[in-house]
Amino acid sequence: MTDRKIFAGASVKRLRRGAGMTQVALADALDISASYLNLIERNQRPISARMMLLLADRFDFDPRQLVADEPGGGIDGISRRLAGPMFDDLSIDRSELEDWLAMAPNTAEAFVRVFDHGLREYAPSASKNADSLQLVQREIERWRNHFADLDAMAETLADELRLGSADLYGAIAERLRARHQLAIRILPEAVMPDLLRRLDLHSRQLQLSEMLDTASRTFQAAILLGELEAQSEIRALVTGADLQDKAAERHFQSHLSSYFAAALIMPYARFLKACEQTGYQILLLERRFGASFEQVAHRLTTLQRVGARGLPFFMLRIDRSGMASKRFVGASNASLAESPRRCPLWNIHRSFDRPWEVHTQLVLLEDGSSWFTLSQAVQGVGSGAGRNQSEFAIGLGVAADLAASLYDARGLDLSSENADLIGLGCPACTRPNCSQRSAPPKSRILQFDERELGLTPYNFVAD
Structure with a gap:
């Protein structure tokens, strides 16, 4: 796989100043000259792998943060903002962005801030919903879709529930009844033709449609329990995001409630241990935790606990047209997930032709990054209710050089010369x-x- 040069001057400078060190002092600690460190901080030289490890050891942080903290979100972050029709006639290619970030990182960061501020303040009302989703997506990416406080609280609660019953759904139902005076009632599809879930506070009932499968019923019950018992923690995260948009706040709160539910069903330590023992075999994880493929896929993008990290997966959910309705980049920094378009040569699209089968593929992007991906078609939650016949394809991916331990990659040669060449959609390829x-x-x-x-x-x- 081709090594990508990483320019992380702003991040290195921030680490140095936070530690109260001069350039001379940090250069001595890294066994380089002060003039060379100065070039690194001005993005005139890339940072080496050795230096990343030395910085990580000295300042006790995940070295991948250097990539995430690149000005403007790095080349991928700026490319996303330049993907709109406003810039079509400029023909800006990747090499120009590399030069811009290397020569003027602060102006790149300034452009992103002005662009994002313009989206919030001046977007026409018709695009406000899309803008709200973008705000939330950026906040999730800022946290790398890992919310440590919610994970810890959900893990403690899961252990407590297990003491009372091995049946998690039953334990959640009993907790809702005993502590919150709420009952769960499963109603016929004819009674709730257009709804899958309803909280009826008058009758003190969480009403669920019979069209929800077992995993979805547990998930919906866990969401409500999280909204009740992790209310202050969720509210603190929403307030801290300072989204300044009511729709974005509601969407972010919904994401955090779902995050808590997934963490309750798949507690961090037990889930990570099961992943490592099984080689991240999705089917076994589904069975062991009573979860769906989509729920497991989402959970895999969150395993970034300090000192106990899982593999950095990305997840994407698309419909038959290729439109993405979910994307979680996590710690993967995968442009394959961030791109607004899909390449037809990526076999995620073939999942619809053979549903319930996991499709694997080794792919190589133009930037030299190689990824091992898994895809499977799934039905939408409550599919079959009324006119709801939705289906989606879930795509998971991890860097090829980290995929050797995966159950689905066993026996495969993961070198880049064996990868299928794909792009990020025709206009970008x-x-x-x-x-x-x-x-x-x-x-x-x-x-x-x-x-x-x-x-x-x-x-x-x-x-």
């Missing part, structure tokens, strides 16, 4: 001669030759 291409790359000039016909109608200047 510059791979030549792709017969699947449906649009030209934005960053390249088209060429036309009336005497020749290639594999694609879109021929373009290579660079």
Whole structure:
């Protein structure tokens, strides 16, 4: 796999100043010259793997934070903001962004702040919902989708519930009844034709549709228990996010309630131990914790507890059109999950043709990063109720150099030369001669030759 140069000057400077050290003092500790450290902090030199480990050892932090803290979210973060139609005519390619971040990191950060502020303040009302979702998505990414306080509280509560019953659903139901005077009632689909869950405070009932499967019933009950017993912790996280948007606050609160429910069903330490023992075998994890494929996939993106980290997975949920309705990048920093478009050569799309089967693929992106991915088609929650016949494909991925321990990767050669070449959607992809291409790359000039016909109608200047 091609090594990606990491420019982390702003992060290194922040660490140094936080420790009250001069450049000379930190340079001595890292066994480099002060002038070289100065170049690193000005993003004139990339940071080496050795230096990342030395910094991590001295300042006790996850070295992957250096990548996450790149100005403007790094190249991937800025690329997401430049993906809109406003910038289509500029043909900005990745090399230009690399130069910008290297030469002027502070102006890149300033651009992102002005851009994001503009989204909040001046977006037309028709796009406010999308803007609210973006605000929440960025807050989740800032936390790497790991909320340690919620995890710890859910883990303690899960242990307490296990003392009373091995049946988690029954234990949650009893807790709701005894402590909160709330009963769970399963109602026929005809009574709740357009609803899967309803909290009726007049009758003191959590009413669930019979169309919910066992895993979904437990999850919905766990959400309510979290909303009641982790209310102050969830509210503190929402308030601390300072989203300044009511819709975003409600959406973030909903995400945190679901996070707590997943942590209650799959307590951190027990879940991570099961992952490592089984090679992250999804089916066994589903059975062991009474969870669905989607619930397990989501939980895998959250395993970032200090001192007990799991593999850094990303998760994506798409419909048949390729539209993403969920994305959790976690600690993976995967542009494959962050991209607004999908490559048709990624076999996540084939999941719809063979549902309930896990599809694996080793893929190589243009930036040289290689990923091992798993995909499976699932029905939407409560599918079959009324006119609800929804289906989605769940995609999971982890860096190929970390995938050797996975059950689904056993016996496979994970070297990049064996990977399938894919892109981040045709407008962002510059791979030549792709017969699947449906649009030209934005960053390249088209060429036309009336005497020749290639594999694609879109021929373009290579660079």
